[in-house]
Amino acid sequence: MGTLREPTRRERQREATYDEIVRASRELLAEGAELSLRAVAARMGVTAPALYRYVASYQELVDLVAYEIDKAATIGFRAAADELPEDDYAGRLLVSTTAFRQWALASPREFGLVFANPVADAACVRREQLTLASSGHLLTGQMRALWEHTHHPIPSLEELPAAVRESVLDPVIPAEVEGLAPAERGLVWLYMQGWTQLYGVVALEVFGHMDPRVIESGEMFVDTLRHFVPRLGLADDWPRLERLVRERLASAQ
Amino acid sequence: MGTLREPTRRERQREATYDEIVRASRELLAEGAELSLRAVAARMGVTAPALYRYVASYQELVDLVAYEIDKAATIGFRAAADELPEDDYAGRLLVSTTAFRQWALASPREFGLVFANPVADAACVRREQLTLASSGHLLTGQMRALWEHTHHPIPSLEELPAAVRESVLDPVIPAEVEGLAPAERGLVWLYMQGWTQLYGVVALEVFGHMDPRVIESGEMFVDTLRHFVPRLGLADDWPRLERLVRERLASAQ
DNA sequence: TCAGGAAAGTGAACGGTGTAAACCGTAAAC
DNA sequence: GTTTACGGTTTACACCGTTCACTTTCCTGA
Numbered sequence: 001m002g003t004l005r006e007p008t009r010r011e012r013q014r015e016a017t018y019d020e021i022v023r024a025s026r027e028l029l030a031e032g033a034e035l036s037l038r039a040v041a042a043r044m045g046v047t048a049p050a051l052y053r054y055v056a057s058y059q060e061l062v063d064l065v066a067y068e069i070d071k072a073a074t075i076g077f078r079a080a081a082d083e084l085p086e087d088d089y090a091g092r093l094l095v096s097t098t099a100f101r102q103w104a105l106a107s108p109r110e111f112g113l114v115f116a117n118p119v120a121d122a123a124c125v126r127r128e129q130l131t132l133a134s135s136g137h138l139l140t141g142q143m144r145a146l147w148e149h150t151h152h153p154i155p156s157l158e159e160l161p162a163a164v165r166e167s168v169l170d171p172v173i174p175a176e177v178e179g180l181a182p183a184e185r186g187l188v189w190l191y192m193q194g195w196t197q198l199y200g201v202v203a204l205e206v207f208g209h210m211d212p213r214v215i216e217s218g219e220m221f222v223d224t225l226r227h228f229v230p231r232l233g234l235a236d237d238w239p240r241l242e243r244l245v246r247e248r249l250a251s252a253q
Numbered sequence: 254m255g256t257l258r259e260p261t262r263r264e265r266q267r268e269a270t271y272d273e274i275v276r277a278s279r280e281l282l283a284e285g286a287e288l289s290l291r292a293v294a295a296r297m298g299v300t301a302p303a304l305y306r307y308v309a310s311y312q313e314l315v316d317l318v319a320y321e322i323d324k325a326a327t328i329g330f331r332a333a334a335d336e337l338p339e340d341d342y343a344g345r346l347l348v349s350t351t352a353f354r355q356w357a358l359a360s361p362r363e364f365g366l367v368f369a370n371p372v373a374d375a376a377c378v379r380r381e382q383l384t385l386a387s388s389g390h391l392l393t394g395q396m397r398a399l400w401e402h403t404h405h406p407i408p409s410l411e412e413l414p415a416a417v418r419e420s421v422l423d424p425v426i427p428a429e430v431e432g433l434a435p436a437e438r439g440l441v442w443l444y445m446q447g448w449t450q451l452y453g454v455v456a457l458e459v460f461g462h463m464d465p466r467v468i469e470s471g472e473m474f475v476d477t478l479r480h481f482v483p484r485l486g487l488a489d490d491w492p493r494l495e496r497l498v499r500e501r502l503a504s505a506q
Numbered sequence: 507t508c509a510g511g512a513a514a515g516t517g518a519a520c521g522g523t524g525t526a527a528a529c530c531g532t533a534a535a536c
Numbered sequence: 537g538t539t540t541a542c543g544g545t546t547t548a549c550a551c552c553g554t555t556c557a558c559t560t561t562c563c564t565g566a
Contacts, residue, residue: 010534010542017543050544058524114462116369130515163470172464191464196473198451199462204516207369209452210445220449227480232322236426263513263563270514290553302514302554311553 014054018064023066026072029109037061037103066114067133073110074134075105080248081142089146090234094225094241097144098248100135101202101221108206116203138173139198140191143232147187150237152233155186164189190231196230218249261279267307271317273297275308279325282362290314319367320386326356326363327387330397333501334395342399342488347478347494349395350451353388354474357455364459368452392451393428393444396485400440404487408439443484450481460499471502 017158024043037058041048044058054060080099081092094249104111157165171177175191201224205215205236214220222245229238260268277296281288289300290311294301309315333352334345357364400407410418421441424430428444454477458468475498482491 008534014542034523036522046543047545048523049527050526053543073551075393115462116456161472161475163466164472167464167466192467192473193476193509196457196463196477197456199457201496202450203369203456204449204452209368210449211420213420214445217414219414219417220445222414224449236372261563267513287552289551291551299514301515301552302517302556305554306514 011144018054021051021061022065022068025061026069029065029069029107029113032109034111050249051074062113062117066117069110071134072113073107074138076103077135077138085245087149088148090229090232090237090241091148091244093139093142093176093232094229095248096247097198097225098137098221098245100139100198101205101218102248104202104206105215110197111202111206115199116207124197136175137165140203142177143191143194144187146232150233152186155189157182157185160189165191168231168252194228197224200224222246222249269272274304274314275318275331277280278314281320281334282322282360285362288315288318288366299418308370314360315370316367319370322363323367324387326353326360326367327391329356330388331392337497340402341483342395342402343490343494344398344497346392346395347487347498349484350478350500351474351498353392353451354471355501356453357459358468361459364455365503369456369460386406389426389428396444396447397429397440399485403486404477406438408442409437410435413439413442420445426440446484450477453477475499475502 025038038048075097077099081096084091168185201221203211277293291301330349330352334349421438454474481492
C-alpha cells in the first residue's frame, strides 16, 4: 500500500542478472546441453557459487527457468490464436492447444522441465501456481471465453463428486475463476478434464512411449481432440476445427 | 538351434549377480534414495567399476531395473484381476487398470523410471519393447480377451488415418496382435487410445500437476475411465465397473 | 595334471556435479 | 565519511559416471 517507489539502481542491476541467468539457461537447453549451475555460471562469465546469491539451490534455478520458459512459450500460443478472428472462440482454443503440442514436440527438454519435474511436497503450493501459471491460464481463459459466448452445458455442482466440488469451489490452480458463480463452477471441472487430456497425449508423445509413426502424424493428438470437443458443445463445429488443427500440424512439421 | 545346453556354473553365478543388482537397485528406490552406480555397488559390497562387467553404462542399469520393476509390478496387476471370475473380462481389465494407477501413486519414483524417462533415439526399438513389455502386454491382452468375448464395435481399417493404419498393421509395440486379422486391427487403435488415456491421468497425478484433493480422491481417474469404457461397448456395465474400481481405490488408500 | 586364458574385481584417477564456508572489494546507506 | 551489506572469488567437500591398469580367481583345454 502507499506509493511503490521506483527501483533503485542495485535492484535494477539485480533484476538484470536474473534475466541473464534465465537467458543463459535457455541457451544451454536450446543447445541440447545439460542445465547445471556450473554451466550457467560459466556462460555468464562467473563462478558457480556466485549464483547462490540469486537462487537458493539448483531446484530453485530449475523452477525459475521453468516458469520463464512457460511464460515465453505462452506468448507463442497466444500469437497462434491471434491469427483467428477474435470471436472464433473455439478456433482460438484449438489452435492454441495445437501450438502447445507442437512446441512440446519441438522442445522436449523444455517441456520436461516445466511439466514433468515432480512437484516437491515442501513448496507445493508455490510450485502449483508456477506450473499452470501462464499456459494453463491462457487455455482456461480461452475455454471460459468460449463458454461465456455459447453457454454450452456444464456439469452441475450437485452431480460433481464431493472432492471435485470442493476443488472447483476453492481452486488451488489459479485458473480463470474470478467472478464465476458457484453454479457455474462445473466449468472448472471441464478445465481439469481438458488439461488432463491434453497433458496425457502430449506427454506420451514427447516421452516417445508410442509408435513413432503415430507421433509423427499427430493422429493421436487429433483423435484426442475429436473425442473431447463434444464436451464443449462443439460437436457440430468439429470438421472446421479439425481443418484448422491439421493445417497447423502440417505447417510446423 | 540344436540342444540348448544347461547353464554352466559361471553363467549361473553371473545371473545371480544380475538379480542382486536389480534387488539392490529396487531397495534403494524403495528407500527414497537416488539410483546410482556407486550406491548400488556399495550395497552389494562391491566397488563401482565392477558393475561395468554387467552393464555398459548407467543408462543401461536404469533400463535393466526399469524392465524388472515393470515385470514385477505387472504380477500385481494380474493378481488384482485374478480376484475376479475368469469370464469377467471387463471387470478384470478395469481392476488391473486401477491396480496400475494405485501402484504408480504409491511408487512415483519407480513409475517415473519406467514410464517417464525419455526414449533414447539410439536404442529406440529396444527401449520401445521394454517400455510396454509387461504391463502393456497385460492390459492389451485383457482388452483383446474382452473383445473376443463381446465383439464390440471397433474402427474399420478404412476409416483409420493412413499413418494409424500402417501402425496397426505392422505394430512396433509388442501388443497382442498375433492372429489378429487385418480387418480386426482397429482393435490395436483402441489399445493405443486406452493406453493414452491411462498414461495421461496417471502421469498427471504422479507428477502432481493437479489439485491434490482431486488426486487423493481419484475422481479424475474414475472420470477418465467413465468416458472411455463406452468405446469398449461397456456403457451399460459402467455402474458395476465403477463400484469395482471405487472399492479398489478406497482399500489401497 | 598343469599351463593358459578369460572373467571378475580392485584401486587410483579424471572430469563433472551441487553445495558450504571463509574471505574480500566495492558500492550503497546513514 | 564511516558502516554495512551485497556480489563476487577461492577453496574445499562429497558425491557422480567412467576409464585404465592391475590383480586375483576360476574354468578350460591339451
